Amino acid sequence: xxxxxxxxxxxxxxxxxxxxxxxxxxxxxxxxxxxxxxxxxxxxxxxxxxxxxxxxxxxxxxxxxxxxxxxxxxxxxxxxxxxxxxxxxxxxxxxxxxxxxxxxxxxxxxxxxxxxxxxxxxxxxxxxxxxxxxxxxxxxxxxxxxxxxxxxxxxxxxxxxxxxxxxxxxxxxxxxxxxxxxxxxxxxxxxxxxxxxxxxxxxxxxxxxxxxxxxxxxxxxxxxxxxxxxxxxxxxxxxxxxxxxxxxxxxxxxxxxxxxxxxxxxxxxxxxxxxxxxxxxxxxxxxxxxxxxxxxxxxxxxxxxxxxxxxxxxxxxxxxxxxxxxxxxxxxxxxxxxxxxxxxxxxxxxxxxxxxxxxxxxxxxxxxxxxxxxxxxxxxxxxxxxxxxxxxxxxxxxxxxxxxxxxxxxxxxxxxxxxxxxxxxxxxxxxxxxxxxxxxxxxxxxxxxxx
Amino acid sequence: xxxxxxxxxxxxxxxxxxxxxxxxxxxxxxxxxxxxxxxxxxxxxxxxxxxxxxxxxxxxxxxxxxxxxxxxxxxxxxxxxxxxxxxxxxxxxxxxxxxxxxxxxxxxxxxxxxxxxxxxxxxxxxxxxxxxxxxxxxxxxxxxxxxxxxxxxxxxxxxxxxxxxxxxxxxxxxxxxxxxxxxxxxxxxxxxxxxxxxxxxxxxxxxxxxxxxxxxxxxxxxxxxxxxxxxxxxxxxxxxxxxxxxxxxxxxxxxxxxxxxxxxxxxxxxxxxxxxxxxxxxxxxxxxxxxxxxxxxxxxxxxxxxx
Numbered sequence: 001x002x003x004x005x006x007x008x009x010x011x012x013x014x015x016x017x018x019x020x021x022x023x024x025x026x027x028x029x030x031x032x033x034x035x036x037x038x039x040x041x042x043x044x045x046x047x048x049x050x051x052x053x054x055x056x057x058x059x060x061x062x063x064x065x066x067x068x069x070x071x072x073x074x075x076x077x078x079x080x081x082x083x084x085x086x087x088x089x090x091x092x093x094x095x096x097x098x099x100x101x102x103x104x105x106x107x108x109x110x111x112x113x114x115x116x117x118x119x120x121x122x123x124x125x126x127x128x129x130x131x132x133x134x135x136x137x138x139x140x141x142x143x144x145x146x147x148x149x150x151x152x153x154x155x156x157x158x159x160x161x162x163x164x165x166x167x168x169x170x171x172x173x174x175x176x177x178x179x180x181x182x183x184x185x186x187x188x189x190x191x192x193x194x195x196x197x198x199x200x201x202x203x204x205x206x207x208x209x210x211x212x213x214x215x216x217x218x219x220x221x222x223x224x225x226x227x228x229x230x231x232x233x234x235x236x237x238x239x240x241x242x243x244x245x246x247x248x249x250x251x252x253x254x255x256x257x258x259x260x261x262x263x264x265x266x267x268x269x270x271x272x273x274x275x276x277x278x279x280x281x282x283x284x285x286x287x288x289x290x291x292x293x294x295x296x297x298x299x300x301x302x303x304x305x306x307x308x309x310x311x312x313x314x315x316x317x318x319x320x321x322x323x324x325x326x327x328x329x330x331x332x333x334x335x336x337x338x339x340x341x342x343x344x345x346x347x348x349x350x351x352x353x354x355x356x357x358x359x360x361x362x363x364x365x366x367x368x369x370x371x372x373x374x375x376x377x378x379x380x381x382x383x384x385x386x387x388x389x390x391x392x393x394x395x396x397x398x399x400x401x402x403x404x405x406x407x408x409x410x411x412x413x414x415x416x417x418x419x420x421x422x423x424x425x426x427x428x429x430x431x432x433x434x435x436x437x438x439x440x441x442x443x444x445x446x447x448x449x450x451x
Numbered sequence: 452x453x454x455x456x457x458x459x460x461x462x463x464x465x466x467x468x469x470x471x472x473x474x475x476x477x478x479x480x481x482x483x484x485x486x487x488x489x490x491x492x493x494x495x496x497x498x499x500x501x502x503x504x505x506x507x508x509x510x511x512x513x514x515x516x517x518x519x520x521x522x523x524x525x526x527x528x529x530x531x532x533x534x535x536x537x538x539x540x541x542x543x544x545x546x547x548x549x550x551x552x553x554x555x556x557x558x559x560x561x562x563x564x565x566x567x568x569x570x571x572x573x574x575x576x577x578x579x580x581x582x583x584x585x586x587x588x589x590x591x592x593x594x595x596x597x598x599x600x601x602x603x604x605x606x607x608x609x610x611x612x613x614x615x616x617x618x619x620x621x622x623x624x625x626x627x628x629x630x631x632x633x634x635x636x637x638x639x640x641x642x643x644x645x646x647x648x649x650x651x652x653x654x655x656x657x658x659x660x661x662x663x664x665x666x667x668x669x670x671x672x673x674x675x676x677x678x679x680x681x682x683x684x685x686x687x688x689x690x691x692x693x694x695x696x697x698x699x700x701x702x703x704x705x706x707x708x709x710x711x712x713x714x715x716x717x718x719x720x721x722x723x724x725x726x727x728x729x730x731x732x733x734x735x736x737x738x739x740x741x742x743x744x745x746x747x748x749x750x751x752x753x754x755x756x757x758x
Contacts (some may be wrong), residue, residue, distance in 0.1 A: 145601045226496065
């Protein structure tokens, strides 16, 4: 996500960390570099200027020039300012006491309102709400069809009619919700330019008629300097409640989020991180700020693993696996189970992105999930007998498995070798100290635990 | 909330006319007022031109003024305009005779990230070629996004052109193959291929674009004749990365800059043009079918400086 910014900050941080004593000129030089980094990341020109001035003033107040560790003071100041600018804590969506509670999506054309409406509906549904969608984009060709298709995919009702009048459609959708016991209505509106007076008046009217609990401004994370102008204009007209940052699965940016936050003082509530309908995540400003500074997002990773455990991993399976570990009976069937658990946590890329430092190494490149799928295919082509007794897999069987899984004999050999390696590792586990040795090898402290 | 108030105030002043600041008469000056340069920097940076390109432009401007000197502000204006125009590649690739083709079928493929306005631009392109007297066939190779087919169909109807489509989820290469085959067999003049929006960081999807290109070339070795990358004018510095990554999959022949009817200036194309030598060919200025214009660097530079 913010790889570029992180890696560049890292570089200037190293530079200033190395200085034992700094003059005001050095600080200026450093801040010029910070300014350039932020501009390259599409943070608004004015926001950058203000940010840099504030940091300098605060650093000087802390007597940075005479301190023994000036680098640390400047860096701490930047971190604190950045966190402050991002908004200090995560903000949730508000619901009203009315039925239905209306959530209105607004924004420019192509920012991703329709896709995000679908994602939000799915997200709320999985959290016990009973949402419906209203298709109020009567202008873009096939926008209503798009929302209907999304609704079908997530099994959420979509209200639309032929009236060609967004206000009428929205009001009818409210009635539809009341009749059908829907507690939340997500209203997808047409994309509009902030300077299109007629369209802006329409959306104001929607607001006054619907009295929404929440208006969300959807913005493409690749947006440049204009983000603040548009956000400000929408905010002046609608006083929206929160921001949705879409397409964050691209590379190196995020400046727009920072700028919007600074100018309209409304929190980013969710981010969109992919084209699939479950690619939605809450926005954690503090984590994002530390991510910008290159510290990674271990917390998100741990939480992801933790939330997955109760529903996805059943206790019996864990007990069975432990049993197998003890008796050294780990076989290909268990291997397959493990693979599927990992896959449930999300794509490899999104998991890797949460580990500190990995972002910079990867530079936005995606990790191919293909090898994983290949291993799966190979195991799926084994007979049950082969899975429990891997030793019987001879040349002829390998050939058959390769044919069945669409791989080569070399691929099959590699999977079998990986399996034996894993078995060996489990043996080391059992010897006691093994676990801590392994954690040390992975760079984690002894007795590290996910829970 | 000191910071927010200051910012709000600051934003109001953003687009004041840069030349108002130096309207006094000067005599054969060989340097430029710092105020003017600050103002110029602000205009360029806030139009998404980017730090490097902005610095380059200012450096060149200073050097030229040293040699050429200027007496009145309008002469300085002219020098500045000239410097900005230089960023755009001239000659090769510029649209001289819009909507005129010399091959049959003339194959155009339109690519870009999600939500930039590819399908809308295709509708407008088809309309223009149709108006120029050509028969146009559109290939709906965005088989991923929900209702993409229906959207393109509406545009095809509006422009009175034909369309080839398969169901959602089918292989885009198959659509491309069918479209080219049908374009050749039925003797269409222009074939336009719509593709699904994709982020340039998705390796598999970028690979798919290369495949589409190979499918076209297998049937028509000199095609595609035009590869247009669509950029949203609100795009920031990431536009540069987009241009670079997309051109790695299919060499680009031109850019289409959309949504210029908003407040965004699309300054990133200045950087892309000057660094990658890719011409801007068309601009989109509205949602109507005739809202596509041939790019003109003169008026682009004018809008950049004077709004």
